[in-house]
Amino acid sequence: MRYSPSKENYLKTIFHLQEEEGVVTTNALARALDTSPASVTDMLKKLKTQKLLLYEKYKGFKLSLEGRKVALQIIRKHRLWEVFLVEKLRFGWEEVHEIAEELEHISSKKLVDHLDKFLDFPTTDPHGDPIPDANGKIPLIKQISLRDLPINIIAAVCNISDQSPEMLELLTHKGIGLGTKLEIKKKFSFDNSLELNIRNHQPITISENVARNVFVTHEE
């Protein structure tokens, strides 16, 4: 079955909201898609008749098994294209999202699988997010504090618990943001400070207090 780019975007966004929030609401989805709640309701009805969504009006909704499958394929395409753009076409990791938003709607299954092979079956995208395999299985990634990250494991920043301007100023200065890929090279037991490597940068040092507030994901 083939779905319109618009429907694919709905499925994908519902999937992401489900992951984060557990429950998805009409308003949250409208906000995420930058559209009106009325439009969302319209689309939900269509997705329901196509059995992509479990939905009763006023009662909330979530993806059906089929809807989840479709969403994961879109996410797979999005992330593989991002890898391609960064690794092969030498884009910066911050500029690939927008382009991948278009590429993810190219339908050919064979294209995606050839691309996957061409890229040598990557398991994470340039932001550190896991790439579902051809069957929609996502490599298990768990979110841990940077303080607990083992040495020499590449991980991606996925959350910053202390969002104060002071913390953000510090992180911006060090070159750390959401999605930054990094690796601990040394832990100093004297004060539990860490020395990190970040893609294409000089090693940097951060305190335990900072590390505690930075959460990262990494492959199992």
Added chain:
Amino acid sequence: MRYSPSKENYLKTIFHLQEEEGVVTTNALARALDTSPASVTDMLKKLKTQKLLLYEKYKGFKLSLEGRKVALQIIRKHRLWEVFLVEKLRFGWEEVHEIAEELEHISSKKLVDHLDKFLDFPTTDPHGDPIPDANGKIPLIKQISLRDLPINIIAAVCNISDQSPEMLELLTHKGIGLGTKLEIKKKFSFDNSLELNIRNHQPITISENVARNVFVTHEE
């Protein structure tokens, strides 16, 4: 300016018909796009108001300078993606057209230019058709008889003048069709027969009589 995939397809198809036929008619365009003449008229009006088309009703039409520019960018994208699919993702040259029909509508200009560089600035696609450069300039290609093709020059079959079943049977057997990329490796002056290389195949031999009826294009 950004145009819908549908408009881009109209512009591209008008361009191709202009090249082949000189004049484009509503019916011919409808046939080429597999749509109704009425739909074509509707779209022509829209393209005219956007100044992409010179068009007076009942008086025929052709692309404006701007329309031509847009068409050439689409064709550029189409052909570059075809090169990518064949050279990098190892698709067969006969299966890439359909996928490139989708990829050609991805909008990012930067993407196309990076892709061009990644592919090392190819001048023809896997079918032997010339690829417009970033300014929309097409490398000059002239059509010549295979008999007159110099040795060791890669060329693409673009026309077969004798379309008899006997000729086609022979060519099919040898693995030659429209778009086949080939190269003469040896000319025998005894009978003017030719030894050819075709992508991924064993060398083959054809008679002068066959060569005379096969037309090829190659870069200048």
Added chain:
DNA sequence: TTAAGTTTTTAGATTTGTCTAAATTTAAAT
């Protein structure tokens, strides 16, 4: 040169995805 035939255009409808404004249902607060 006028009647017949072909091509092109108009008229009116349909589908998809969207909108605003208004109504309805659920949730919260007194």
Added chain:
DNA sequence: ATTTAAATTTAGACAAATCTAAAAACTTAA
């Protein structure tokens, strides 16, 4: 337990791209 507020859905409309059927304009051939 009402009232008020918030979230959600309906109603009605619109733009893009398409369709069919019918009208209008061009072409051609007797």
